[in-house]
Amino acid sequence: MCPEQANNEHATRLGSCYGWCRRCKQVHTLPMGHARDLCRGLMLELEQTKRIDWHVPPKQADPRLTTDYLFGPARGQMFGVMEYVDDRGQVGCAKAFSGQYNGIWHVDGWVGPLVDTSEMDRISRPVERTIKELGRTIAGLSDDDPLRRDLVNKRRALSKGLMKKIHGLYTVSNFRGETRLMADVFEGPGGMPTGTGDCCAPKLLNHAVHNQWIPLGIAEFYWGLENRSGSKKHGRFYPACTEKCQPILGFMLCGLADK
Numbered sequence: 001m002c003p004e005q006a007n008n009e010h011a012t013r014l015g016s017c018y019g020w021c022r023r024c025k026q027v028h029t030l031p032m033g034h035a036r037d038l039c040r041g042l043m044l045e046l047e048q049t050k051r052i053d054w055h056v057p058p059k060q061a062d063p064r065l066t067t068d069y070l071f072g073p074a075r076g077q078m079f080g081v082m083e084y085v086d087d088r089g090q091v092g093c094a095k096a097f098s099g100q101y102n103g104i105w106h107v108d109g110w111v112g113p114l115v116d117t118s119e120m121d122r123i124s125r126p127v128e129r130t131i132k133e134l135g136r137t138i139a140g141l142s143d144d145d146p147l148r149r150d151l152v153n154k155r156r157a158l159s160k161g162l163m164k165k166i167h168g169l170y171t172v173s174n175f176r177g178e179t180r181l182m183a184d185v186f187e188g189p190g191g192m193p194t195g196t197g198d199c200c201a202p203k204l205l206n207h208a209v210h211n212q213w214i215p216l217g218i219a220e221f222y223w224g225l226e227n228r229s230g231s232k233k234h235g236r237f238y239p240a241c242t243e244k245c246q247p248i249l250g251f252m253l254c255g256l257a258d259k
Contacts, residue, residue, distance in 0.1 A: 033217025076224020080200025
């Protein structure tokens with residue numbers, strides 16, 4: 001079985017959303033359910049309209065939100081759909097894209113990020129400016145210049161410190177009514193990878209908790225040009241990623257089975 005077939009089989013068998021829960025000492029799971037069919041409807045919408053803001057009149061559409069972006073140098077990305085029951089007993093669905101879409105965090109009709117992006121920008125911009133300045137200085141130094149190593153180490157320390165501050169802005173909630181710093185619930189080896197908390201499943205689950213929705217299923221698929229490693233292909237379903245999502249999903253799903 002080829003890797004993409006294995007991933008699709010894995011997503012079908014276990015559901016796209018699961019993770020180890022420290023409190024319960026077990027894996028919590030959420031099946032795909034009808035969300036898989038809803039994803040197929042989303043795929044059709046993307047295929048026909050070729051943009052993610054199809055709900056607005058064409059003349060008002062943002063050119064940055066066309067799906068051409070997904071088939072260019074940036075390549076594709078993950079999309080997810082969650083089916084849920086709201087506090088009035090009505091069934092609905094919500095959708096999310098992973099990370100940013102063409103540099104944009106917030107798009108009407110799509111679930112937004114876990115983090116306050118304005119606060120993240122406030123923290124990031126001055127440090128990123130310094131990091132870029134250091135990069136330009138380093139590029140102008142010879143490999144044997146003693147200053148080069150010092151500047152490389154300084155740049156690395158700044159990047160590491162910035163990532164720690166950014167991760168400190170992320171909180172995640174679960175269905176027991178608990179909210180914790182994402183860094184405190186992460187169950188993976190080593191430090192948190194860049195982009196942890198920005199994928200579809202964490203966005204959708206956090207949104208469900210804060211709106212008092214009960215998720216019935218989540219499904220995720222990849223749309224666009226195959227990624228550089230070849231591990232994700234256009235139109236395929238995949239489970240939540242091992243490195244960034246599963247280490248926090250156990251906490252986020254905790255309590256859902258009791259609803």
